[in-house]
Amino acid sequence: MPDAEVKINLHVVSLGCPKNLVDSEIILGGLAGSPLIHYVSDPRQADVIIINTCGFIEDAKKESIAEILEAVELKKKGLCRQVFVTGCLSQRYREVLLKEIPEIDGIWGARNVETIRDEMATLLGLEKPGSGRFFLESGSYAYLKIAE
DSSP states (O other), X not given: OOOTTOOEEEEEEEOSSHHHHHXXXXXXXXXXXXXXXXXXXXXXXXXXXXXXXXXXXXXXHHHHHHHHHHHHHHHHTTSOSEEEEEEHHHHHSHHHHHXXXXXXXXXXXXXXXXXXXXXXXXXXXXXXXXXXOOOSSOSSOOOOOOOO
């Protein structure tokens, strides 16, 4: 459990479709609502890296695995403490990912984003996550997820 004075630098990588981006923004919005969480855009400054994977086509699978391996490498170098993986790839290949990349600290699928956010918050030692959305892309628009 983190000390009340310790800030956790959090980085999110959102891969694939706009649905994943919305899910990433909801997860981050709930976590960043805590005064203990600080979003960083550079993964090398992160204590925790969340990778929201895509498993739709072969190239997306390769990109997702490459991002996971990059985050794990930062963890091995002591630059990151925890790597969380969520999304389509982790839903389809959960057991394989855990077996092949045991450095993953938490893994979830692509459903029930609020539950995923709450479970991540517990692993980070947060009493209760907030709600809302933290927009990762700037501009005058935002994606809206209307169906699964």
